[in-house]
Amino acid sequence: MPELLSRRRLDQPRAARRRVISVDPDTFGRLSERLARFLGTGKYLFWQTLIVVVWIAVNLSAATLRWDPYPFILLNLAFSTQAAYAAPLILLAQNRQDDRDRVSLDEDRNRAAQTKADTEYLARELAALRLAIGEVATRDYLRGELDKLREDLNTKPRKQKQNRAKPEPVTGT
Numbered sequence: 001m002p003e004l005l006s007r008r009r010l011d012q013p014r015a016a017r018r019r020v021i022s023v024d025p026d027t028f029g030r031l032s033e034r035l036a037r038f039l040g041t042g043k044y045l046f047w048q049t050l051i052v053v054v055w056i057a058v059n060l061s062a063a064t065l066r067w068d069p070y071p072f073i074l075l076n077l078a079f080s081t082q083a084a085y086a087a088p089l090i091l092l093a094q095n096r097q098d099d100r101d102r103v104s105l106d107e108d109r110n111r112a113a114q115t116k117a118d119t120e121y122l123a124r125e126l127a128a129l130r131l132a133i134g135e136v137a138t139r140d141y142l143r144g145e146l147d148k149l150r151e152d153l154n155t156k157p158r159k160q161k162q163n164r165a166k167p168e169p170v171t172g173t
Contacts, residue, residue, distance in 0.1 A: 029092060029093070029096045032089040032090075032092045032093050032096075033092075033093040033096060033097075035086075035089050035093075036086075036089055036090045036092075036093035036094075037093075039086055039090065052075070055068070055072070055075055056072065056075075059072065
């Protein structure tokens with residue numbers, strides 16, 4: 001009987017030997033956002049235009065370097081491939097921005113609700129203070145009352161002083 005070259009057990013199934021590529025979605029999302037931001041700049045447009053002009057110039061003028069003759073099929077393929085990758089990356093970046101906007105909107109909504117609740121509480125407290133102050137003597141009220149008392153005291157003591165200055169006759173009974 002021939003020997004088995006490997007020492008695996010025949011009564012057990014083989015383990016799956018798939019090589020799984022693990023990609024962090026957040027890292028990929030950040031990369032797509034950076035790429036989407038770059039695709040929308042003048043710098044990108046300048047470099048792309050320069051590459052296209054050089055590509056066409058070389059293919060039209062250099063007889064030995066014509067790797068893509070006049071209809072420029074390879075250039076069109078490059079543009080198609082670029083568009084096929086750029087569009088989903090831009091959409092991914094927009095979706096991530098929408099998620100961030102949604103979270104920000106929820107936080108703003110919660111903050112607005114808390115501010116409204118705080119404002120209503122302060123309005124109730126102010127109303128309670130106004131009611132309490134209505135029952136308390138204010139500075140102007142006290143000043144007015146003191147002025148009335150001063151007027152009363154200024155008028156009454158003169159009469160009393162005049163009465164004290166003249167002694168009343170004592171009658172002896």
